[in-house]
Amino acid sequence: MARAENTELIDSFEELYRDYYRNEIGELAQKYPTEQKSLYLDWGDIYRFDPDLADDVRSHPEELRDYAEEALRLYDLPVDVKLGQAHVRIRNLPDATDIREIRADHRGQLIAVQGVVRKATDVKPKITQAAFECQRCGTLTRIPQESGDFQEPHECQGCERQGPFRVNFDQSEFVDAQKIRVQESPEGLRGGETPQSIDVNIEDDITGEVTAGDHVRVSGVLKLDQQGNDQDQSPMFDTYMEGFSVEIEDEQFEEMDITEEDKQEIVELSGRENIYDEMVGAIAPSIYGYEREKLSMILQLFSGVTKHLPDESRIRGDLHMLLIGDPGTGKSQMLSYIKNIAPRSVYTSGKGSSSAGLTAAAVRDDFGDGQQWTLEAGALVLADQGIAAVDELDKMAADDRSAMHQALEQQEISVSKAGINATLKSRCSLLGAANPKYGRFDQYEPISEQIDLEPALISRFDLIFTVTDQPDEEKDRNLADHILRTNYAGELHTHRVESNKSNFSDDEVENVTDEVAPTIEPELLRKYIAYAKRTCFPTMTEEARAEIENFYVDLRTKGTDEDAAVPVTARKLEAIVRLAEASARVRLSDTVTQGDAERVIEIVRSCMEDVGVDPETGELDADMIEAGTSKSQRDRIKNIKGLIDDLEDEYDEGAPVDVVVDRAEEIGMDETKAEHEIEKLKQKGEVYEPQTDYLRTT
Known part of the structure; x- marks a missing residue:
């Protein structure tokens, strides 16, 4: 560029500073060089001042930056400071390049x-x-x-x-x-x-x-x-x-572009009476049934409110959900549907995920200069502020699963690898899917014993759904009808698009596809969720608080007898609060009403009855999930060990198995259960056989 033009450009920048950045330059002069070294120019301001100059900034950025910095050095400052090494940085370009x-x-x-x-x-x-x-x-x-x-x-x-x-x-x-x-x-x-x-x-x-x-x-x-x-x-x-x-950009879903028309449509939708039914209809319409599970997934997408308390502690608002079910019940399909709807999501599958891949890997490579260790963020960190969908959770190696514990509750991941100690954020909801321990549920065994996950991990899930596949003529007929209709709609649509000589009219195709179309367009639903999470922070009404408190306290009172199990823990109470807030967000409401509380209590109760009931007593027992064994089971184990202890003293060779079983029957324990418990104790190494059919405690 010619010399005259250079002076012209420097003058242009000086004029821009006087018109737009007088205060900012004054602040920079006071804070330079210890607190602040840069003047930030907004590209929009440059464009308003002179579109040609803004275009030059984009096409010759380095030259123009030098002129801008020169203009800053020549600028008349209110204080006696030389901005010799100050930088001019341009930000807020109107469109980001992929x-x-x-x-x-x-x-x-x-x-x-x-x-x-x-x-x-x-x-x-x-x-x-x-x-x-x-x-x-x-x-x-x-x-x-x-x-x-x-x-x-x-x-x-x-x-x-x-x-x-x-x-x-x-x-x-x-x-x-x-x-x-x-x-x-x-x-x-x-x-x-x-x-x-x-x-x-x-x-x-x-x-x-x-x-x-x-x-x-x-x-x-x-x-x-x-x-x-x-x-x-x-x-x-x-x-x-x-x-x-x-x-x-810590702001959630910054890149979701929600127009005024979208807003009107979202607000109109939120006022509908049957909004919850419509939401359920919008999730994986090709999968028949599962209304309860789909409603819970919607609540998970909207999530509760993250609370920051005055003492700087934080209560998570994200919901974690686990689907355990028989093969072929559509779990993976629901997961991938949710992944597509969630404004921010990461999908990973059991066998293909290592603990480093989920949390963070310390990698040694030539990134930078020379070989050095750097941290690479894993799936749960990349899903920050969104949803992490983990399929085949039961197929993961146990030590890989343990990487999730901290991510689920504290929502951060501490990494100590290769001399790097760091804490990464993973403020995400986890949606997991797994199969039962033996591939399919055994209806004669309690469900909680068939979940092949560590109790510490399971107890961190707010909701656990069991999806069983039992033959039932009416249900099977409806399911078959739905699957065939869905496939027929797909066939018609594909035939219409791919075949030149299609003899189906547009109306025919539309009529069939309407039956399996989602009630809310996926794109609109994504915007709805982003809008709700951005603008809506509901608070609890007195009635809702009373409803949740009564439910929790009523359940707990059942555990006050001396022999009774603990029916529910405080973790469930927090889960209900999060769900109730999410339920209010679905309506874009600023208050959590009694209706919200009742809706989510119904879901939580049915989940607990599926998984948290002791099959022997029929009572709710929190330990079925939290500790992996029910209270009655623990009592049995104690009794059997006590019997073996007592009988050891009476017999020199140890306690004979048949005598132990007889004594167990006398105190009201079933013979097969007693044998089962003895077998378990032997496997755990708490009891051994000094000779065949004789037992001693270790």
Whole structure:
């Protein structure tokens, strides 16, 4: 650009500062250089001031940044401060470029990308101007270090010899530098694409702000870097960005664009009387039945309110739900439907998930300079502020499952690997699906004994649904009719689209497909959920509080007898509160009413009756889930061990099995149950056989 034009551009920036940024520059002058080093310009302000200048900023960002910084140095400041090293950073570009849409044409332009930080190196000093001292005559030679390679002087300017040289650190200039890898956000991916990423180099005051798992918007210049090494250079180039500004987007669903028409439609929907039925109809319409489960999934999508208390403790609002059921009951299909509807979601399946893949992996590679350890965020971290759907939960290795415990309750993940100690956020809801222990439910065994998951993990789920597959003529007929109708609708639609000589009219196809269409369009439902979570924070009415309190206290009173089991724990109470808040959010209501409380109590009660009932007493027993054994079972084990103890003293060889069983029968225990418990004790190593059919306690 010509000299006159340069002066013109510097003048333009000075005028822009006077019109738009007077206060900001005054604040920068007061805080420079310890607290603040950068002036942030909003691209929209530049465009309003001069559209041509805004276009130049996008097409020649680095040149214009130099002029903008020069204008800042020439600006008349109210205080006597020199802004010699202050940066001008441009942010809020109107449209972000998808990482997978970056092309060669973008080279050298100012672009913005959005995504999740997958890796971030440590902040390291980087030399920008190296002062070389000649070892022979002591002359200093300063060489700016612009490109990727380290530039050394060819010869000394004093004695004209070729060295040797030593870097004088006191006379050199350094800047903080960091490299981050930004990967596409999971909510932007449809159809199982592999997420793509771009590396961003950032410098000075914007370093050290982000960590793996943060959602960010980065503005910067796209650069190219040649592949291969010096001897074997390739015609192919890698892209990377020089970052101008990095903003952390903690706001949920920032990228969901909700127009005024959408808002009107959402508010109109929320006022309908049958809104809950419509919501249920919008979830996986191709799967027949499961109204209770689908309603719970809707409540999970809307989620309760996360509370922050004055003492800085936090009560989670996210709901966790587990579906355990026979094969072929449509669990995985419901999970993948939810994954598509949730504004932010990550789907993973049991066998394919390791504990590092769920939480965070410490990886050693050449990201940055030289081999170093970095943290890579796993699925539960990427699902932060959304839903993590984990299928085949029972097929996971037990130690991989244990990685979830902290993520479910505290909603953060502590990582101590390869000398890195970090805590990552995982504020997500977990929707899990699993099969029973033996592949299918055995109707003669209590359901809680057939759940092949650790009690500590199970107790963290707010709702556990069991989906059994029992033949029933009427139900089977309805199911068959529904599946055939769904398939027929699919056939007609495909036939109409793919076949040139289709003899079905549009009306015929529409009539059939209407029967299996969701009651609310998936796109509108996603916006509805995002809108509700963004704007609606319901509070509990007195009636709702009383309803929930009475339900909980009534259940607990059944456990006050000396021999009775504890029917329910306080964890369930918190689950009911979260569900009731979610129920209010579905109506976009600011208050949780008695109706909400009754609706969710019904769901919780039926879940508890499915899973938390002791089959022997018929009473609710929280330990069936929380501890994995019912109270009556524990009592039996105690009794059997007591009997063996007593009989050991009477017989030299140990307690004979048949005598133990006889005594157990005398105190009212079934013979088969007694044998079953003895077998269990032997497996656990609490009892052993010194010789066949004789027992001793360990």
